Amino acid sequence: MPAETIESVSLSDGAVLWTRSLRRTGTPAVVFVHGGPGMWDYLAAPAEAVADRFSTHRFDQRGCGRSAPNGDHRLDRLVADLDELRTHFGHERWFVVGHSFGATLGLRYASVFRDRVIGLVYCDGVGLDWPRHRAAYRSRAAARLTTAQLRRRDELARQTRSHAEEVEWRTLCWQPDFADPTRAAAMAGADAVTPLPLNSAANTALNAECDRWAGEAERAACARVRAPVLVVHGAEDPRPREGVDALVSALPDAESSVVAGAGHQPWRERPAEFRALLREFLSGT
Incomplete structure (x- = not known):
């Protein structure tokens, strides 16, 4: 090739x-x-x-x-x-x-x-x-996170984030996009660590x-x-x-x-x- x-x-x-x-x-x-x-x-x-x-x-x-x-x-x-x-x-x-x-x-x-x-x-x-x-999407996405995860996601969104916090925030934002709840966090996390802004x-x-x-x-x-x-x-x-x-x-x-x-x-x-x-x-x- x-x-x-x-x-x-x-x-x-x-x-x-x-x-x-x-x-x-x-x-x-x-x-x-x-x-x-x-x-x-x-x-x-x-x-x-x-x-x-x-x-x-x-x-x-x-x-x-x-x-x-x-x-x-x-x-x-x-x-x-x-x-x-x-x-x-x-x-x-x-x-x-x-x-x-x-x-x-x-x-x-x-x-x-x-x-x-x-x-x-x-x-x-x-x-x-x-x-x-959009509202239906947000509701469905939120239903795939726990109350604590939602609180943390929104908290991180409002603040200046360190590198580790940026990865955490991206992971929480993208986790609901995956079908398998047992793999969603890991798959979102793999995207979240991309070293680009x-x-x-x-x-x-x-x-x-x-x-x-x-x-x-x-x-x-x-x-x-x-x-x-x-x-x-x-x-x-x-x-x-x-x-x-x-x-x-x-x-x-x-x-x-x-x-x-x-x-x-x-x-x-x-x-x-x-x-x-x-x-x-x-x-x-």
């Missing part, structure tokens, strides 16, 4: 993105778009699942993770970044695999650069009308913009998507499926698959099932 290459890619406005790619001659390309917003690339396992058949590209969104600091946190700017990466890597078209916020970003990209997307995998996004479903400014700005976009504008974007879409959702993801089901109905060409026994990261809790879904869709589109 070819070796992966790490490259800092300069964009038209001067932003610099960290990227990691595995290039294969004569194969379609897949770009993996992480969530957050304000996080970093964590999609190595999904990329590895298809790296024997496809060129793969991963990156940290502007101002996040290993990418250079940047204060321009707008959805349209991130959409433009994605297409600048496509051009830089020399692909006429490519597949887009987005997770969580990255699924929202991938959807928006597919609605704008319609002829550049072969297919979109929308993995554990929030679906349509997220502001209507969360970009809270990006998180705040982009979440607020996504809220403003939700509703008719988002439905109109769905109608513009030409590419086939695979919507994957963990059955135990605390984010309600109602919005995801509505998204499937709003897209012209979409199929959905619910992964039993999986939460917000189905490739970790049900790796074989997720790998099969991803490979089948990418190979058959």
Whole structure:
């Protein structure tokens, strides 16, 4: 298998993105778009699942993770970044695999650069009308923590945190995302120790913009998507499926698959099932 290459890619406005790619001659390309917003690339396992058949590209969104600091946190700017990466890597078209916020970003990209997307995998996004479903999500997530854990999570959120406290806070925030309560803390903890900062400014700005976009504008974007879409959702993801089901109905060409026994990261809790879904869709589109 070819070796992966790490490259800092300069964009038209001067932003610099960290990227990691595995290039294969004569194969379609897949770009993996992480969530957050304000996080970093964590999609190595999904990329590895298809790296024997496809060129793969991963990156940290502007101002996040290993990418250079940047204060321009707008959805349209991130959409433009994605297409600048496509051009830089020399692909006429490519597949887009987005997770969580990255699924929202991938959807928006597919609605704008319609002829550049072969297919979109929308993995554990929030679906349509997220502001209507946020309270239910928070209630479901809270139900997976003890009263003491909830108190500690909220206490840590309000204060300046040491490194150890940051890891503890992230673990408590992310623990409800996993289906298996006996493994949830360990799996969340494995993510929490990542030695990269969360970009809270990006998180705040982009979440607020996504809220403003939700509703008719988002439905109109769905109608513009030409590419086939695979919507994957963990059955135990605390984010309600109602919005995801509505998204499937709003897209012209979409199929959905619910992964039993999986939460917000189905490739970790049900790796074989997720790998099969991803490979089948990418190979058959």
